Amino acid sequence: MDITAGKTGVPMVCADSMMRNVWPIFAAYVADYPEQCLIACCKENRCPICTVGPNQRGDHGEHPLRDMRETLYLMHRQQGGQKDSEFEDDGIRAVYPPFWTNLPHSDIFQSFTPDLLHQLHKGVFKDHLVSWCTEIIGKLEVDDRFRAMPDHHGVRHFKNGISAVSQWTGAEHKEMEKVFLGLVAAGAEPEMVKAVRGLIDFAYFASLQSHTSQTLLAMRDSLNIFHDNKQIFIELKGRSSHFNIPKIHSLDHYEFLIRLFGSADGFNTESPERLHIDYAKNAYRASNRKDYIEQMTIWLQRQEAVARFTAYLSWVETLEVPKAALPRTTTTVEPIAPTTPSPAASQAPIDKDSLVISHHRLSLAKLPATRAVSATHIISQDGHNASRFIPALITFLGPSNSRFTPRTFDTFGTWKRVSFKLPQIPEIGKRHSTNLVRATAPAPASFAQRRAAEPAHLDCALIRTGESNSFTAGTALAGLRVAQVKVIFQVPSHYPGKPGPLAYIEWFTPLRRPDDTDGYYHLSRSSRQHGPYAEIIPVDRIVRSAMLIPQKWGEDKSFLLNSHSDGHAFCLYKLGRADSLPT
Structure with a gap:
């Protein structure tokens, strides 16, 4: 050599x-x-x-x-x-x-590097942790809990459970990690919940694309939590006798190796396995299967040429070009009209060019998806189930419009969703840049249109509020509270003031401290006058989505605020990173 x-x-x-x-x-x-x-x-x-x-x-x-x-x-x-x-x-x-x-x-x-795919996601998590928990909880019960998991944008819903899946990919392992702690937390032993929490938190910390002393210390603490509580798997007969497993031991070296090499994602074997698809399988499929090596080579050269030119165009877009030299274009997104904010709403001006609204990068369709939805349908349980819609609208319009009273036969334009552009932070990079908050009523099946029935999607979200909260004061969650967004709408033209896009929300209890066992914030529905605590707010007070998981399966009273739904949420709840919120 x-x-x-x-x-x-x-x-x-x-x-x-x-x-x-x-x-x-x-x-x-x-x-x-x-x-x-x-x-x-x-x-x-x-x-x-x-x-x-x-x-x-x-x-x-x-x-x-x-x-x-x-x-x-x-x-x-x-x-x-x-x-x-x-x-x-x-x-x-x-x-x-x-x-x-x-x-x-x-x-x-x-010189040996961490392997996130085979050591952590597939190895310790899927092959060991999931197997132990399934042995304790029961295969059918685990499948039922996966089926019953609330639907959330960006989180895969395993509608058939996981026991029937024969082949898994790294992406599916990571999708399971997003909800597995919430799935296990219901009724499990505290030590078991802590062990699961420690291992999943460790997986998230180890997967960050950029590290600081804070993240590495938190990763070490998460691994300590798992080892301090892992004996419960043997006591509950999920594991036979010992934890003398090479992949579990390999996690002990992650902190040292990350300090030596940098973030572990740069050495993940998922990358070369993905390149095998891009450079071998896709290239072969583009050929006619005869003399395919020559055709694959030409195809790869063309792909590289396209990639180089795309990179050049991206670079050109970063250059500052005088506005006079640019062609006149029209936008497909309507800037949100100014609203009359409530005392808790932000007073920041609207930047119509960048669509930055009340400090949130927010996008809404130019026109409502549905133009004439009656208040009766919005209130109905077969519709948006917004039971306090009319009283909340009266309160929003305020005492200055006391002579004007909304009626149940009034019709409103409604939007299906509002989207937010999540910022690029070093820990996450460019992944999961779009965040959606949906507010759609259930749609019946239509034989004429060959359309299957569609359930309602009424997402929860973090909302800006003027309330003071001593538990979140001085943190990244200061001024935020969770609510369920049930309708995104605009009022008819004959309404006084004609405020811009609005949202009907139902509040959850304010955030307190994360639970010592599962590490999640525990919430329940707020109530007023024997009904939901409802409010209508300008849509620009919505910050981003928030995934809630039932604390007890089959009940709709208490919930867990999922900090593993996406990387930005993890950095917000676990690291206190305020810059992970849309700005």
Whole structure:
């Protein structure tokens, strides 16, 4: 093996087209566990990174890292016929000399990277944690809970449960993680809930694209919570006897490896597996299956050319061009008209060019999806089930319009949804940039239009409020409260003042402290005068969606505010990142 370049350097053209002397070194090795053990020359009942004993991998203890010089020394003595107890104690295999013996500036034992897909999402979570919980709760009960999980935009609904699924992908594992803690929390032992919470929080922290000392400390604490409570799985007979599992032990090294290499997503084996689809399978499908290698090569060259030109166009869009040089265009999105805000509403002006409304980037269809929906239908349980719609509308119009009274036969234009553009934050990157809040009534099946029945989608959301809350004061959640958005509408033209788009909401109780067991905020429906606490607000007071999970299955009284529904929600609730909210 020629390693001269790593010792003396070699001229290379860099990304800025400049020629520099570069020392290529062996820095990272992405492989599964058996291959890691093979490369590290250790037995598969050991760890390729540290010297943990074969029966101590589930103890969550600190163990010395493998030393490259010492390992080579012991292997050399073993090759010469000398027996050392350390050779057996460290679980070394008699492979000499390994290919990495003389690699410059490299340590093979510190070159193995975290594998989010196989170690964490598929391994510890799906193959172990889900199996243990299913064994305790019961397969049918787990399927029923997945079916009963509330529908939420951006969260997959497993309408048939999970027991019948034979093949899983990394994306499905991560979708399960979004709701699994809420699924388990109902009626489970506190230690079991804490263990599940610790492992899922760890998975979310480990998947962040950018880390700070705060996130790494929180990731360590999450792993500690899991290990402090994992014995409950054995006590409840979800796990047979021990946790001496290589993938569970591998999590102990994540903090060290992230500090060494950077965020774990850069070494995720999900990336090369995805590239196999993009560069091999899709290319083959684009051919006529005859002389396909040549056709695949041409297809890839064309894809690269398109990608380069797309990148160039994206760069051009970032340049500042004088407005006079731009062609006149029309927008397809109507700016929200100014409203008469309630005392709790924001007083910020509306930027019609960027559609920044009350500090929220909000988009609404130009015209309502339905033009003439009667108040009777809005109030009806077969419609939007907004039982306090008329009283709330009277209150919103205020005492200055006391001579005008809304009637049940009045008709309103209604929108199906309002969307928000979530900001790009380093921890999440460009993923999940759109957030929707839906407010649609159930639609019956139509044989003439060949349309199946559609259930109602009445999402919950975080709402700006002027109320003071000592529990959230000074935090990212200050001034926010959860409510269910049941109607997004505009009033008829003959209404006084003709306010802009409005939303009918029903409040939940104010946020307090996260629960010590599941880590979620616990909420219940607010009531006034033996009915829901309802209010009509300008639509620009809606901040983003909020997913609620029933605390007890089959009841509609208490709920858990899901902090795992998406990456931005996790950063908001777990890290207190106010910049994860639409701005």
